[in-house]
Amino acid sequence: MNKKGVLLVNLGSPESPEPKDVKTYLGEFLMDERVIDVPYWARALLVKGIVLNTRPKASAKAYKKIWWDEGSPLIVLSERLQEKLQQEVEFPVALAMRYGSMTIKKGLQELADQGVDEVFLIPLYPQFAMATTETIVVLAEEVRKAHFPQMNIQELPAFYNEPEYIEVLANSIAKHLEGKDYEQLLFSYHGVPERHIRKSDITKSHCQIDGLCCKTPSPAHEFCYRHQCFEVTRLVGEKLKLKEGSFSTSFQSRLGFDPWLRPYTDRTIERMGKEGVKKMAIVTPAFVSDCLETLEEIAMEGEEIFHEMGGKDFTTIPCLNDDRAWVKLLAKWINEWSSTETITA
Template identity: 65%
Template sequence: MKGVLLVNLGSPDSPTAKDVKPYLDEFLMDERVIDTPKWLRNIIVRGIILNTRPKKSAEAYSKIWWEEGSPLIVISERFQKKLQKATKMPVALGMRYGSMSIKSAIQELKQKGVDEILLVPLYPHYAMSSYETVVVKAMEVQAEHFPDMQLTTLPAFYKNPDYIKVLSDSISKGLEGFDYDHILFSYHGIPERHIRKSDPTKFHCQLNDKCCSTNSVAHHTCYRHQCLDTTALVKKELGLDPEKTSSSFQSRLGSDPWLQPFTDKEFERLAKDGKSNLVVITPAFVSDCLETLEEIAMEGQEQFEEAGGKAYKHIPCLNDNDDWVALMAKWVNTWEENESLPV
């Protein structure tokens, strides 16, 4: 029997330092998030970051926390429930980090008679610290605890034409009634070394526009290329003026080189360049979370307006958008019927 396993990032159980600390520990101790030797990661995370970050993060979470709980969890559950109604297969939801584990989600599917799973990482793009870590963790859990179950993974879907259409339609609706003079595509940032580590050729990725526009097998795992490709595809779908759009990267951590330009610096630059009315979208996420609701929708607006900007609008992620649910249902049902992956 076939089933679907949706996996998103995860969340602390509450917006308190007590619950944020173990969540951050699990997240930051992931070797695909902070990719240093374990002894050094221990010093960085448990000796430095966890002494101050939990309180600050808890304050940020408290700003965006909903009455029902973590926005990311609530949105993911809404999406899962809608998808369940659109397919005959059991659909379970797990998180890469936090108490809603991948193991418990697979156990839920097993109890329903599932022995063949379609793993759906809820990330459009491939990156070590998002898509890859979900796949590796799920494979480890399956091998250790569910050796008789089969696991198939949905590929990164950032350039799938149907996905681009759904994303573009959502953006188009968000633009209605707002007289913008610039649209900023803000993607989650990653260290530059992650790009090079993910390059199977070990020489193609030079972290410039030339390598990103030169066809290569490296693009299958190049986060930078995939993000810029998403921007280009949406611009083409919506017929956006190239002079009124740009891409940037947010949420950097530490002093190592990260993908640029940085979103917070772009807020300042755009305002000082005379862009008065700014729209920001966050296509690296399919579900709104701390990075979109607090960092972009709240802090971003403050940074833009302090730099001289006048009007600011953050367009929400796809979340449980009915068109997005219908597209995912189309993908999983196609897999159930003929085992082909349509993306």
């Protein structure tokens, strides 16, 4: 009998909010060919020649604003999720990060040391993207071949439109908005360059990044991050019976000068403030764990922009983190995998 185990994988974090550790982390992250997908020489010139000489101090300052006594919020929250999930399933549950010291190799080794040779890999991202799910799956397979050749890995596919996930997300949003008055609910997703969308188009022709392609059925949607983001917004809107015009989608965290997915979150917040919106709420469904992009970029910088533009109340909705319903859903998917070795999500 094969022994089964689970590997949760999230993004990662610097070891500390000090510039030297942030520089090390950014170097690994931004040199990933699926994050900055240009030829190596150009990526090295940009990252090592420019970004790592200018950005670490500013990023370290941002990390210090949100760093907890226990450590990086993303790491702490991911560990809490792992611990609660372990209580729900009978299989070993390990945790790894795509970048940083909590490597995928260490996570697989932890499982191998317990005799595991059937691994359910769970990238902690609802939507598929080159820079998130794909880079995790590819690296996990490379590590498996090099160090754990007898191990079999099956990954959880993108679950952005899984009805039970939508229900958990919608209920979480509703819970955190209960009793709060808001005029606009903004769904902010992490941005990616437009070229990533075209590169992920398995039809090589469908994704035009216009007002129609994401709404027109296509096999391309299986790997289209843009479509999957808009679909989460639509499905949650339907689930919560949100009024048309009271909610919208935007994309945050762009880097460089190439076109990234629009509309941009910071400009959307600015526009809403200028247009007279006084009370807004914002949720970040591309993340399952709160991190720098949610706690600082949105909850701090976003709120500052809104207030500068005349807005009054700015409500940030936490990620699912270690929410009980989210833990229960992950446990259900794991148990389904263990019994059928297939996943319906």
